[in-house]
Amino acid sequence: MKEMTKAYDPASFERRWYEHWWHAGHFKPAPAPGKPGYVIVIPPPNVTGSLTIGHVLNNTIQDVLVRWARMRGCETLWLPGMDHAGIATQNVVKQDLRARGVEMRDLGREAFVEQVWKWKENYGGKIIQQLRLLGASCDWSRERFTLDEGLSLAVEEVFKRLFRKGLIYRGEYLINWCIGCQTAVSDEEVEHQQISTHFWHIKYPVKGSEQGIVVATTRPETMLGDTAVAIHPGDPRYQEIKDRTLILPLAGREIPIIEDPYVDPQFGTGALKITPGHDPNDFDIGRRHGLPVVSVIGPDGRMNENAGAFAGMDRFAARQAVVEALKKEGLLVKTEPFEHAVGHCYRCKTMIEPTISRQWFVRMQPLAARAIEAARTGAVRFVPHRWEKTYLHWLENVRDWCISRQLWWGHRIPVWYCERCGRMVLTGEHGAACSQCGAQSWRQDEDVLDTWFSSWLWPFSTLGWPKETEDLARYYPGQTLVTAPDIIFFWVARMVMAGYEFIGEKPFSDVYLHGVVRDEQGRKMSKSLGNSPDPIDLIQEYGADALRFTMLMLTPTGNDILFGKKKVEVGRDFANKLWNAGRFILFNLRDGETEEGLPGELAPEDRWILSRLSQVIADTDRWLAEYRFTDVAHLLYDFTWKEFCAWYLEIAKVRIQKGSPAEGARARRVLLWVYRRILALLHPLMPFITEEIHAHLPGGEPELILGPWPEADAARIDRQAEAELAFFQEIVVAIRNVRSGMNVPPAKFVPVGMRVPEEAAAVLRRLEMPLGALARVETLTMAPDYEKPRHAASAVAGPAEVFVLLEGVIDLDFERARLLKELGRLEGAQESSRKKLANLDFLERAKPEVVAAEREKLGQLEGQRAKVETALKALEG
Numbered sequence: 081m082k083e084m085t086k087a088y089d090p091a092s093f094e095r096r097w098y099e100h101w102w103h104a105g106h107f108k109p110a111p112a113p114g115k116p117g118y119v120i121v122i123p124p125p126n127v128t129g130s131l132t133i134g135h136v137l138n139n140t141i142q143d144v145l146v147r148w149a150r151m152r153g154c155e156t157l158w159l160p161g162m163d164h165a166g167i168a169t170q171n172v173v174k175q176d177l178r179a180r181g182v183e184m185r186d187l188g189r190e191a192f193v194e195q196v197w198k199w200k201e202n203y204g205g206k207i208i209q210q211l212r213l214l215g216a217s218c219d220w221s222r223e224r225f226t227l228d229e230g231l232s233l234a235v236e237e238v239f240k241r242l243f244r245k246g247l248i249y250r251g252e253y254l255i256n257w258c259i260g261c262q263t264a265v266s267d268e269e270v271e272h273q274q275i276s277t278h279f280w281h282i283k284y285p286v287k288g289s290e291q292g293i294v295v296a297t298t299r300p301e302t303m304l305g306d307t308a309v310a311i312h313p314g315d316p317r318y319q320e321i322k323d324r325t326l327i328l329p330l331a332g333r334e335i336p337i338i339e340d341p342y343v344d345p346q347f348g349t350g351a352l353k354i355t356p357g358h359d360p361n362d363f364d365i366g367r368r369h370g371l372p373v374v375s376v377i378g379p380d381g382r383m384n385e386n387a388g389a390f391a392g393m394d395r396f397a398a399r400q401a402v403v404e405a406l407k408k409e410g411l412l413v414k415t416e417p418f419e420h421a422v423g424h425c426y427r428c429k430t431m432i433e434p435t436i437s438r439q440w441f442v443r444m445q446p447l448a449a450r451a452i453e454a455a456r457t458g459a460v461r462f463v464p465h466r467w468e469k470t471y472l473h474w475l476e477n478v479r480d481w482c483i484s485r486q487l488w489w490g491h492r493i494p495v496w497y498c499e500r501c502g503r504m505v506l507t508g509e510h511g512a513a514c515s516q517c518g519a520q521s522w523r524q525d526e527d528v529l530d531t532w533f534s535s536w537l538w539p540f541s542t543l544g545w546p547k548e549t550e551d552l553a554r555y556y557p558g559q560t561l562v563t564a565p566d567i568i569f570f571w572v573a574r575m576v577m578a579g580y581e582f583i584g585e586k587p588f589s590d591v592y593l594h595g596v597v598r599d600e601q602g603r604k605m606s607k608s609l610g611n612s613p614d615p616i617d618l619i620q621e622y623g624a625d626a627l628r629f630t631m632l633m634l635t636p637t638g639n640d641i642l643f644g645k646k647k648v649e650v651g652r653d654f655a656n657k658l659w660n661a662g663r664f665i666l667f668n669l670r671d672g673e674t675e676e677g678l679p680g681e682l683a684p685e686d687r688w689i690l691s692r693l694s695q696v697i698a699d700t701d702r703w704l705a706e707y708r709f710t711d712v713a714h715l716l717y718d719f720t721w722k723e724f725c726a727w728y729l730e731i732a733k734v735r736i737q738k739g740s741p742a743e744g745a746r747a748r749r750v751l752l753w754v755y756r757r758i759l760a761l762l763h764p765l766m767p768f769i770t771e772e773i774h775a776h777l778p779g780g781e782p783e784l785i786l787g788p789w790p791e792a793d794a795a796r797i798d799r800q801a802e803a804e805l806a807f808f809q810e811i812v813v814a815i816r817n818v819r820s821g822m823n824v825p826p827a828k829f830v831p832v833g834m835r836v837p838e839e840a841a842a843v844l845r846r847l848e849m850p851l852g853a854l855a856r857v858e859t860l861t862m863a864p865d866y867e868k869p870r871h872a873a874s875a876v877a878g879p880a881e882v883f884v885l886l887e888g889v890i891d892l893d894f895e896r897a898r899l900l901k902e903l904g905r906l907e908g909a910q911e912s913s914r915k916k917l918a919n920l921d922f923l924e925r926a927k928p929e930v931v932a933a934e935r936e937k938l939g940q941l942e943g944q945r946a947k948v949e950t951a952l953k954a955l956e957g
């Protein structure tokens with residue numbers, strides 16, 4: 081047997097174990113006849129990413145589930161990989177090049193993409209190395225990248241299938257244009273932020289008349305692109321002029337008045353300016369009425385040639401200029417302050433400009449039906465359940481998905497155009513001559529696909545699809561997806577759609593959505609606030625196990641986590657406790673001793689700890705299946721620390737040191753038996769320390785990572801033993817309290833008497849040796865009619881009245897004097913507190929919380945005085 085190091089030193093073994101597990105092949109799925117499979121695909125982190133506290137939470141939870149399944153003998157696969165993260169990565173490399181004086185556009189597409197791949201080789205995927213430090217037991221031999229050859233093939237195949245089915249189309253649509261990123265972004269990539277602005281009321285004159293219609297807008301610069309004014313059908317205010325023509329101010333164009341039920345007659349003047357080129361609702365109204373689309377803002381955020389005198393101005397400068405010009409013409413009726421939500425790019429935070437553009441779209445409605453059904457029938461289950469509503473709401477109102485991006489880094493759209501006649505064909509069909517004009521020259525679409533167009537295929541593309549691989553047959557569908565709620569639309573819902581559409585089967589059964597990690601004041605973690613500690617620093621300081629365990633203790637199912645660096649100390653202290661228990665057990669074991677089977681004859685404390693263990697195993701199993709990670713962490717923490725270490729181990733110490741050799745051996749066997757199962761239960765949460773200790777124990781082969789997982793044994797549940805030990809603990813605590821109340825030196829042994837019914841006395845007699853040691857009892861006298869002796873302090877514990885005899889234990893006169901003095905001090909303090917509370921002036925002027933605090937103080941003084949009086953009475957009696 082190797083000795084364990086004196087101090088818990090995670091740095092000395094964490095990396096060693098990780099290398100060992102990996103090289104021994106333990107992270108690869110092992111065929112398990114008769115056992116179910118268990119598969120999780122990792123939410124692929126961005127290739128540009130590095131580990132955050134949020135990743136620590138997400139990946140620790142996945143690792144707990146995977147290790148738990150592996151220990152239970154399931155054929156377990158945790159499939160890892162990374163996302164190419166189109167916009168994010170392109171921006172990083174673009175900035176990187178710019179810092180070296182190279183502009184991306186000058187480099188050209190091919191050379192730039194080459195640079196990005198180079199960057200990926202050198203700097204990308206840092207997070208994968210960091211996940212190893214955390215202990216993530218992924219099968220790295222199956223690691224995938226959304227832009228690797230296989231996944232690119234899957235993307236192309238999916239595009240072609242949807243295209244042929246008519247579910248992918250190209251069209252002129254109003255899309256969310258990001259001026260910062262210079263690309264279209266999907267609705268889900270737009271963040272709505274509340275901003276303060278104004279409502280400008282503008283008069284649009286009726287042609288050849290003094291009359292006019294007043295419209296209100298937050299974006300006066302877009303009026304240059306108006307093509308109508310809309311009113312609610314039959315609005316009486318406008319009956320007289322509804323067939324007339326309006327003159328668009330500043331532009332001088334003629335525009336019609338149209339009637340549309342979308343207009344709310346109660347709102348403002350009941351007249352709405354219609355700008356189909358820059359507003360999604362206006363775009364829809366424009367389609368209904370066949371209005372022309374006039375775009376006045378270009379992709380660079382500047383007013384374009386359609387803006388007349390304002391052409392070339394930045395969109396925000398143009399807003400001011402338009403307002404000034406309207407004022408001059410006397411057409412600005414009113415300006416009022418206004419607050420509303422405006423879309424911003426979730427990547428670069430630039431205000432989104434709705435813009436008309438030719439883009440590629442996926443028709444989502446036909447794909448949504450089965451994904452909706454999957455949640456309704458429970459085929460896909462959400463934990464916590466409340467997220468199902470969010471998922472369904474989005475799917476039921478799903479809009480077409482804009483999938484083209486004006487980027488260079490990503491999957492290029494697999495569509496080619498004939499250079500002579502413009503005919504469009506799919507990749508693979510562009511080798512031959514154009515069937516329409518006979519030309520042989522093709523040009524590929526310049527755009528790439530949205531990153532999520534590869535991520536939505538992740539659960540099966542990573543297993544080799546569209547090829548019919550063995551992995552696909554074995555490991556699809558998986559069981560659980562662990563992710564954060566902010567990507568339910570981006571990712572979760574779309575994966576469910578893709579699973580049904582391309583494989584005919586859901587991708588997973590459970591979606592566990594954990595909370596967001598915040599700082600202790602509830603703020604989001606961010607670099608700019610400086611409130612997000614680097615997990616790698618925390619691992620170096622406290623160990624990966626301490627960090628993992630702390631995160632799990634802090635994460636109430638699906639709610640947000642308030643995290644601070646200091647909190648990791650809880651995990652570290654627990655690891656220390658576990659380590660020290662292991663050292664104690666190892667130190668006491670005799671050569672050749674193992675826990676092979678339990679002793680036939682068990683002491684009450686043995687029956688108690690085995691009963692509790694069985695209950696703890698059953699609860700752990702049930703709660704892990706319900707994703708109640710915090711409950712499991714607290715359960716194992718309390719059982720290990722407050723029951724096993726604080727009581728069972730202390731009692732065992734006494735039996736080993738003072739009992740017969742047979743008694744000592746019996747205690748050691750149970751001690752080892754329970755401790756080994758505690759290590760197994762904790763392994764999914766704290767893999768490194770448990771494996772390290774396990775290796776030191778007799779029979780420490782094979783590794784703990786392979787199990788077996790402890791089994792709950794209902795036959796071991798022993799309510800009587802639990803009640804007896806609860807009574808025993810109550811007695812020990814009562815004696816300890818009396819001792820400290822009477823200032824008895826901790827090391828001193830005291831005589832104890834008890835008035836106690838025979839049945840309860842019998843329980844204590846069986847535990848007399850540990851009672852003596854744990855409460856420092858010199859002699860124990862018990863009788864149902866025990867009379868209170870002189871100079872004894874008493875307490876009640878269960879059915880027993882306990883007397884600690886003080887004669888000869890403490891200096892009675894000295895103690896009496898000390899207590900009297902204390903009594904005087906307390907009475908004085910009470911008196912002044914009462915006076916204060918009787919003072920009307922104080923009651924009137926002081927803050928309510930100050931008065932409340934004073935009342936509470938008085939209550940506490942009363943309690944303290946009662947204790948001192950009881951102690952004094954004990955000395956007198």
Ligand SMILES: [Zn+2]
Nearest residue numbers: 258261425428
């Ligand atoms: Zn942007």
Ligand SMILES: [Zn+2]
Nearest residue numbers: 498501514517
């Ligand atoms: Zn052609």
